[in-house]
Amino acid sequence: MDQMLVSSWFNLHSSVPLSYVQPPEGRPNQHPVATGKSIPVIDLGEHVRAETLQKVLKASEEYGFFQVINHGVPVDLIEDTLNIFKEFHAMPAKEKMSECSKDPNGSCKLYASREINKKDVIQFWKDTLRHACPASGEFMEYWPQKPARYREIVREYTQELRKLGMKILELISEGLRLTPDFFNGVLTENPTVLAHHYPPCPEPSLTLGAPKHRDPTIITILLQDKEINALQVLRNGEWIGVEPIPNAFVVNIGLLLQIISNGRLVGAEHRVVTNSTAARTTVAYFISPSNKTIIEAAKICITSANPPKYKAISFEDFRRDFLTKDTAFLEAELRQSQL
Numbered sequence: 001m002d003q004m005l006v007s008s009w010f011n012l013h014s015s016v017p018l019s020y021v022q023p024p025e026g027r028p029n030q031h032p033v034a035t036g037k038s039i040p041v042i043d044l045g046e047h048v049r050a051e052t053l054q055k056v057l058k059a060s061e062e063y064g065f066f067q068v069i070n071h072g073v074p075v076d077l078i079e080d081t082l083n084i085f086k087e088f089h090a091m092p093a094k095e096k097m098s099e100c101s102k103d104p105n106g107s108c109k110l111y112a113s114r115e116i117n118k119k120d121v122i123q124f125w126k127d128t129l130r131h132a133c134p135a136s137g138e139f140m141e142y143w144p145q146k147p148a149r150y151r152e153i154v155r156e157y158t159q160e161l162r163k164l165g166m167k168i169l170e171l172i173s174e175g176l177r178l179t180p181d182f183f184n185g186v187l188t189e190n191p192t193v194l195a196h197h198y199p200p201c202p203e204p205s206l207t208l209g210a211p212k213h214r215d216p217t218i219i220t221i222l223l224q225d226k227e228i229n230a231l232q233v234l235r236n237g238e239w240i241g242v243e244p245i246p247n248a249f250v251v252n253i254g255l256l257l258q259i260i261s262n263g264r265l266v267g268a269e270h271r272v273v274t275n276s277t278a279a280r281t282t283v284a285y286f287i288s289p290s291n292k293t294i295i296e297a298a299k300i301c302i303t304s305a306n307p308p309k310y311k312a313i314s315f316e317d318f319r320r321d322f323l324t325k326d327t328a329f330l331e332a333e334l335r336q337s338q339l
């Protein structure tokens, strides 16, 4: 079982095992990254709220991605968080597995794509630790207890990220003319933290760390490792690299918010490439609803010129379909006929 993790065997190979070789049309070099382009960077510390709001809205409409600086999350906590997840992924496989097997219902899990993404024949060059992190503190008893300060640091980090997430969602609510508390209840009740680890890869031109996908979230807030360019966003048919800015967060609109905004905000497609020299660790904070929540366009986002684009769907049905079907297919299925 331990051998399932990419980190357990990647250094035994000088070439990529066949099951990790992407088909030619899916390889990174097939669609190179646009030069000189980047996603917007937004200073959340700016004092004119209306201006910040416009920037967030514009970036969410045009890119579905932006970075935030002066966001209020303490730098020490950011460093501690990245380090604790690096230390976690560096532990022996057996120990990692046992630290993530405390909940029989699977609220905490360590996996490689082989295990989670049954629909994908070709695998991805990463391991992921994922667990629930609701504000209530529920499920914390199932979190890893190693490395020693894991629970303390990750608890504080997820609390801070919730605050930041709600601040961003308040700006978005105001921009979309939703009520200020629109996202306060069930829509954001079920956050998850995912710590991805991408080991160095001997043949980066043949592999991907993560496939082209949209996130099954309201929004995602990502902490990237310094100095490694690997995340790319698709915009108007071009891949744009997301350059790491020290201590900044990458924010992206998820498919759920695309549905809620009736297509006004973009749940943009993105992917992760690999490199041959350095391991990369990232921490994604997924803001998601509780299972029974119905996802549909907000009334204010529906007009006669812009009728509902998607069928209503419960989050649990959405997630089941999302895991088993291709996203493009799911979107087409959700899209109502425009008759």
Ligand SMILES: O=C(O)CCC(=O)C(=O)O
Residues within 6 Å of the ligand: 194, 196, 210, 215, 220, 222, 230, 231, 270, 272, 282, 284
């Ligand atoms: O690790 C990254 O850069 C991106 C991760 C991601 O896209 C995700 O968790 O959905």
Ligand SMILES: [Fe+2]
Residues within 6 Å of the ligand: 213, 214, 215, 220, 270
């Ligand atoms: Fe993603």
